Amino acid sequence: MCGILGIVLANQDVNVAPELFEGAMFLQHRGQDAAGIVTCGSKGRLYQCKGNGMARDVFTQKRMSNLIGNIGICHLRYPTAGSSAGSEAQPFYVNSPYGISLSHNGNLVNSIELRNHLDEVVHRHINTDSDSELLLNIFASELDKFNKSRVNNGDLFTALSETMGRIRGAYACVAMLAGYGLIGFRDPNGIRPLLIGERVNKDNSKDFMIASESVVLKAHGFKKFRDLNPGEAVIIKKTGEPEFKQVVQPKLFAPDIFEYVYFARPDSVLDGVSVYRSRIEMGIKLAAKIQKIMKENEIDVVIPVPDTARTSAFQCAVSLGVPYREGFVKNRYIGRTFIMPNQQERRSSVRRKLNAMDSEFENKNVLLVDDSIVRGTTSKEIVAMAREAGAKKVFFASCAPPIRFNHIYGIDLADTKALVGFNRSEEEISKVIGADKVIYQDLQDLIECCKTPEIKNFEVGVFTGNYITGIEDNYLQELEKIRAQNQRLQEIQNGENLNNGFSVDACIDQSDMIDVKAEVDISIYNTGDH
Known part of the structure; x- marks a missing residue:
C-alpha cells in the first residue's frame, strides 16, 4: 500500500515540486518507509529526489529547490513485496525508450513470470526485487515495439493495453513520459484507488492532479474530480485536456475493503464511498x-x-x-x-x-x-x-x-x-x-x-483466502521468503546501529535519527520531447 501523486501545472514557469511536497503530507499515512519526487523541465529533462524516510526528512528545502519543472510525480512507499533498501524508493526510472518514470501502488501476483519474461525474452535488466520495477519495464518494452522517435496518445494507450493484459494483481499507477506528460491507469478490478481532478485558474487555464485519495485533491483546490474506472487510463499532455480510454475491459469491480477499514483517511471518498x-x-x-x-x-x-x-x-x-x-x-x-x-x-x-x-x-x-x-x-x-x-x-x-x-x-x-x-x-x-x-x-x-x-463486491481475501485475481504457484512462498530476507537485513542494520552507540529503541523512537539516504539527481537525463 503506497501513496501516489502526479500534477501537471498549466503555467510552465511555475515549479510543481512545492505542491507535490504538500500533497505528500496529505498522503503520508499511506507510506512512511520512503519518499520520492521526479519533475520534468521544459526541455524534457528529469530531476529527482528520493530516499528512505518520511517526506519531511527526504524533501529538505535545499533538495526541493533543485526540482525544476511544471510536471511531476510523487511516491510514498509502504514496504510490501521487495525490500526496504534505498534503491527501491520510487518513482522508478528507465531511460529507454523515451525516458519513463513511474509510481506504483499495489502488488503484482505474477511477478515471477514477469521477471522471467523480462530476463529471457525481452532482455531488460531488473535491478531490484520490486514488482514496481517489473511493471515499469513491461510497459517500456511494449512502447519499444513501436520503434518510433516519438510516440502519440494512441501508441501509449496500446502499450498500456498490452501491459495490463500481461500483468496481474493490484495496481494504481501514475507515470511521466519525459517531455510529454502524465499517464494514470488502474487495474481491471479497481483494487487500489486512483482519482483525477482539475483546477481552473484565474486565467481559465487548467491544472490537473492524479492521486490515491480525494482528500489531497480537495485540499489543493481541485474541485472537479472523479475516480478512474477499473481498467481505465488517462493521458495528460504537457499542454491540453486529459484523454481517457478504457484500455482493458473491467473485470469484477472489487475495491480492497481494507481501504475503508484501516488505510484511507476518514475524510476521503473512494469510488463514491465515504x-x-x-x-x-x-x-x-x-x-x-x-x-x-x-x-x-x-x-x-x-x-x-x-x-x-x-x-x-x-x-x-x-x-x-x-x-x-x-x-x-x-x-x-x-x-x-x-x-x-x-x-x-x-x-x-x-x-x-x-x-x-x-x-x-x-x-x-x-x-x-x-x-x-x-x-x-x-x-x-x-x-x-x-x-x-x-x-x-x-x-x-x-x-x-x-x-x-x-x-x-x-x-x-x-x-x-x-x-x-x-x-x-x-x-x-x-x-x-x-x-x-x-x-x-x-x-x-x-x-x-x-x-x-x-x-x-470487495476484495476480502485476507478473511476468506479467496483472492479476486487468483495467485501464481509459489507466490505466497516467495513473499514469505522476501519478508524473511528483509527481517535479516533489518537485524543487521539494527546491529550496526548498536555498534554505532545507538540502541534499537532510540533509533525507532526518535524520528530525527531515521537514516535518510536521499539523493538528488540534477539533469538525470535530457530525453527531449517526444
Missing part, C-alpha cells in the same frame, strides 16, 4: 452483534484504540447506550506498529505509542474497539495496559472479521502463520491476547457497511 460514513456503519453493525452475544449492562465504557477505530468506536458506544471515553493518549511521533519487522521492537513500541489513563479504566468493564487484529501482539499489549490501569474485565471488539490469510495486494500484514487468526477460534484468540472476550465484525456486515448500488 470512508467516514462506512466506519460509522461499522460501529452500528458491531454494536448490533455485541447486543446479541453479551448481557445487558455488561459493558461500562467503550474505549477506542487510537486512531483509525475512533469513528467506529464512538458510534458503537452511541448504539449501545454506553459512555464513550478516550482512555489512551497517543504519542504522535511513533509510527504504525505493524510496519516494524521485529516482534520485540513491536512490543516495546506499543508502550511508547500509547499511554493508558487509569481514571477511565479503574473498576470498569471495558470494551476496547480497534479496526482489526493482525498478529495480536499489539492487541495483547493494549489489553495488558487496560488491566494494569485497573479494568475489571476487558472485552476486545474488531471492526473487521478475523484476518486469517496473507494480504497480497499491498499491505504487509504478516506471513499467514504469524496472524493470530490463523487456524484459531475466537475463544482461542481471546486467550492469546488476554481478553475476557473477543468480538469480530461479521464479513457480510462489513461488506454492507461499504457497498453501494455500483459496488457490491
Whole structure:
C-alpha cells in the first residue's frame, strides 16, 4: 500500500515540486518507509529526489529547490513485496525508450513470470526485487515495439493495453513520459484507488492532479474530480485536456475493503464511498452483534484504540447506550506498529505509542474497539495496559472479521502463520491476547457497511483466502521468503546501529535519527520531447 501523486501545472514557469511536497503530507499515512519526487523541465529533462524516510526528512528545502519543472510525480512507499533498501524508493526510472518514470501502488501476483519474461525474452535488466520495477519495464518494452522517435496518445494507450493484459494483481499507477506528460491507469478490478481532478485558474487555464485519495485533491483546490474506472487510463499532455480510454475491459469491480477499514483517511471518498460514513456503519453493525452475544449492562465504557477505530468506536458506544471515553493518549511521533519487522521492537513500541489513563479504566468493564487484529501482539499489549490501569474485565471488539490469510495486494500484514487468526477460534484468540472476550465484525456486515448500488463486491481475501485475481504457484512462498530476507537485513542494520552507540529503541523512537539516504539527481537525463 503506497501513496501516489502526479500534477501537471498549466503555467510552465511555475515549479510543481512545492505542491507535490504538500500533497505528500496529505498522503503520508499511506507510506512512511520512503519518499520520492521526479519533475520534468521544459526541455524534457528529469530531476529527482528520493530516499528512505518520511517526506519531511527526504524533501529538505535545499533538495526541493533543485526540482525544476511544471510536471511531476510523487511516491510514498509502504514496504510490501521487495525490500526496504534505498534503491527501491520510487518513482522508478528507465531511460529507454523515451525516458519513463513511474509510481506504483499495489502488488503484482505474477511477478515471477514477469521477471522471467523480462530476463529471457525481452532482455531488460531488473535491478531490484520490486514488482514496481517489473511493471515499469513491461510497459517500456511494449512502447519499444513501436520503434518510433516519438510516440502519440494512441501508441501509449496500446502499450498500456498490452501491459495490463500481461500483468496481474493490484495496481494504481501514475507515470511521466519525459517531455510529454502524465499517464494514470488502474487495474481491471479497481483494487487500489486512483482519482483525477482539475483546477481552473484565474486565467481559465487548467491544472490537473492524479492521486490515491480525494482528500489531497480537495485540499489543493481541485474541485472537479472523479475516480478512474477499473481498467481505465488517462493521458495528460504537457499542454491540453486529459484523454481517457478504457484500455482493458473491467473485470469484477472489487475495491480492497481494507481501504475503508484501516488505510484511507476518514475524510476521503473512494469510488463514491465515504470512508467516514462506512466506519460509522461499522460501529452500528458491531454494536448490533455485541447486543446479541453479551448481557445487558455488561459493558461500562467503550474505549477506542487510537486512531483509525475512533469513528467506529464512538458510534458503537452511541448504539449501545454506553459512555464513550478516550482512555489512551497517543504519542504522535511513533509510527504504525505493524510496519516494524521485529516482534520485540513491536512490543516495546506499543508502550511508547500509547499511554493508558487509569481514571477511565479503574473498576470498569471495558470494551476496547480497534479496526482489526493482525498478529495480536499489539492487541495483547493494549489489553495488558487496560488491566494494569485497573479494568475489571476487558472485552476486545474488531471492526473487521478475523484476518486469517496473507494480504497480497499491498499491505504487509504478516506471513499467514504469524496472524493470530490463523487456524484459531475466537475463544482461542481471546486467550492469546488476554481478553475476557473477543468480538469480530461479521464479513457480510462489513461488506454492507461499504457497498453501494455500483459496488457490491470487495476484495476480502485476507478473511476468506479467496483472492479476486487468483495467485501464481509459489507466490505466497516467495513473499514469505522476501519478508524473511528483509527481517535479516533489518537485524543487521539494527546491529550496526548498536555498534554505532545507538540502541534499537532510540533509533525507532526518535524520528530525527531515521537514516535518510536521499539523493538528488540534477539533469538525470535530457530525453527531449517526444
